[in-house]
Amino acid sequence: MGKFKKKTKAEISIPTSALPDIIFMLLFFFMVTTVLREQDLLVEQKLPQATQLQKLEKKSLISYLFVGKPKNVSLYGSEPRIQANDVLINTKDIVLWVNQEKDKLGEAERDQITISMKADREVKMGPISDIQFELREADARKLMYASTGKVEN
Amino acid sequence: MARKKSRMSTEVSTGSMADIAFLLLIFFLVTTTIASDKGILNILPPKQDPNVPPPDIKKNERNIFNILVNANDQLLVEGEYLDNTESLSDDVKAFILNFGIPDSEYAELYNGLPATLKAKSNKDPSSSDHPGEAVVSIKTNRGTSYERYLEVLDQVKRAYFEIYAERVGITADQYRALTGKSASEKDLQDRGKEGIPMAISIAEPDKIGS
Numbered sequence: 349m350g351k352f353k354k355k356t357k358a359e360i361s362i363p364t365s366a367l368p369d370i371i372f373m374l375l376f377f378f379m380v381t382t383v384l385r386e387q388d389l390l391v392e393q394k395l396p397q398a399t400q401l402q403k404l405e406k407k408s409l410i411s412y413l414f415v416g417k418p419k420n421v422s423l424y425g426s427e428p429r430i431q432a433n434d435v436l437i438n439t440k441d442i443v444l445w446v447n448q449e450k451d452k453l454g455e456a457e458r459d460q461i462t463i464s465m466k467a468d469r470e471v472k473m474g475p476i477s478d479i480q481f482e483l484r485e486a487d488a489r490k491l492m493y494a495s496t497g498k499v500e501n
Numbered sequence: 502m503a504r505k506k507s508r509m510s511t512e513v514s515t516g517s518m519a520d521i522a523f524l525l526l527i528f529f530l531v532t533t534t535i536a537s538d539k540g541i542l543n544i545l546p547p548k549q550d551p552n553v554p555p556p557d558i559k560k561n562e563r564n565i566f567n568i569l570v571n572a573n574d575q576l577l578v579e580g581e582y583l584d585n586t587e588s589l590s591d592d593v594k595a596f597i598l599n600f601g602i603p604d605s606e607y608a609e610l611y612n613g614l615p616a617t618l619k620a621k622s623n624k625d626p627s628s629s630d631h632p633g634e635a636v637v638s639i640k641t642n643r644g645t646s647y648e649r650y651l652e653v654l655d656q657v658k659r660a661y662f663e664i665y666a667e668r669v670g671i672t673a674d675q676y677r678a679l680t681g682k683s684a685s686e687k688d689l690q691d692r693g694k695e696g697i698p699m700a701i702s703i704a705e706p707d708k709i710g711s
Contacts, residue, residue, distance in 0.1 A: 368515070371522040378529035396648040398655040400662055401539040402677050410538060464540060467647050474643035476650070477706050484548040493651055494540040 390424075390431050391416035396469040397498035404492065409462050411449040413442075415475065416468030428471045430479065439478045446486035462490040541654060543703070563627055564634045566596045568653055572644030576653070586656045593660035595621055597635045597697065599628040607631035610696045618667055632697040640704040657701055665693030 391414050404410055414431040418424035429436045432445045450458045463483060467476060483491060549555060568589075569577040576583040578592065598621040600611050610632070611619065629635035637657050641650050659673070666676035669689050681687045 364519075368518040368522055371519055371526055375522055375526045375529065378526065378533055382529055382533040396651045398541055398651055400541060400655050400658040400673075400677065402542050404538050404542075405680055405682070407538065464538065469646070469648035471647045472643060473641045473645040473647060473650055473706050476647055477641075477643070480545055484545050487548065489545040489547065491543045491545055492538075492540040493543060493654070494538075495651060497539065 388434065389414060390420070390434075390436055391418055391429055392468050392470075393466060394469050395466060395494055395496050398493075398495040399498050401495065401497055402492075404462060404464075406460075409453065409457060409460050410464050410492075411446075411461060412464050412466060413479070414466045415471055415479065417470065428468070428475050430475075439475070439482055442479060442482035443486040446483065446488045450488070459487070460490070461488050462492055463488050464492045464494050466494040541651065541658060543654070560634075560636065561630070563601070564629050564636060566593060566629070566635065566637045568637065568639045568657070570639070570641045570645045570649055570653060572642040574646055574649040586652050589653065589656040590660040590663070593637060593657050594664060595623060596629055596637070597632050597660065597664065598622050599625055599630075599635070600632075601626050601628055601630050603631040607633060607696070615667060615670070618664065636700040636702050638702040638704060641706045643706045643708050645706065654701070654703075658699075661694075661697070661699045661701075664697060669693045 393414060393416055412432075415428055416431075417426055418429050418436065424436060430439065430442070431437070432442075437445060446461070446463070450461055453461060465476075465479065480491065483489065567577075567579055571577070576586070576589075578589065583589070598614075598618060600607065600622045601624060603611055607630075611622070639650070639653055639657065662673045662676055666673040669676070669692050671689070676689075676693060679686045679690050681690050
């Protein structure tokens with residue numbers, strides 16, 4: 349049964365000359381998609397999970413609010429705080445902040461501003477509803493509860 | 502004078518190129534956080550004018566689906582205690598599609614629904630009249646956790662999205678991914694929610710008992 353041995357042995361070696369190119373391609377992909385974090389998070393962030401997620405199309409319209417327990421408890425206390433840009437703000441400063449964010453947008457887009465609220469899952473509804481009240485006052489009514497996807501079973 | 506040195510081979514060795522690229526690749530792999538701008542969208546109600554008293558809305562109790570969450574994250578749905586939110590979206594669906602007393606416009610809408618959605622209609626006189634009247638109300642306490650609130654809102658949204666998607670014959674995931682940019686996508690979106698507004702009322706949380 350020498351049937352299977354008929355083939356002459358060919359040289360088997362994977363050409364590796366294209367390897368750097370492939371690696372470079374991957375490298376460029378990650379370089380382009382990467383977003384280096386511009387802001388240091390001052391509050392804890394463990395986003396809640398949800399299933400009915402929607403994606404926003406226009407990134408330029410989104411402003412972020414981070415809500416959670418401060419990381420530096422000795423300095424800021426353990427009550428949930430709001431972080432906008434790089435600083436912790438108080439609830440009553442939200443209107444001012446929203447107006448600043450609106451000024452960055454064009455005239456036509458100002459009323460389309462969307463606030464993405466990245467709140468820690470440990471936060472209670474009290475502070476959340478205070479923030480929502482301020483956002484209503486500031487007339488920034490599009491609000492997104494940022495959350496991560498959950499695998500449905 | 503400067504040419505005294507004998508010419509050696511001037512080729513740059515490229516053998517370690519892959520290694521360098523690998524190193525960079527691994528650096529970007531580790532530092533990358535693919536930005537996720539995903540979440541649950543909510544439109545807040547317009548701000549209240551302090552000079553104008555809040556409008557007194559007369560709505561039949563049967564047209565409101567009450568969800569209460571207390572400070573211990575316990576659920577009270579339509580007066581009944583619930584352990585978890587698993588069955589919530591089905592309850593909400595049954596409530597929206599009840600068609601208790603539809604007027605002529607909604608009787609027509611009912612006839613246009615696919616059979617699977619028609620089957621959900623119980624025609625219960627003590628539940629909602631028709632989808633245009635049905636409102637889902639979520640009321641929390643200041644002590645309710647944000648996670649629980651989002652879980653409830655998620656389930657209610659799910660009920661609506663599943664109805665919309667089923668009307669146009671796609672899955673809920675596909676429906677949510679519609680952007681409305683092209684005419685055909687916009688048409689699908691509009692056909693899905695036509696006559697069935699996503700009426701989710703989020704009440705001001707109360708302070709007692711937190």
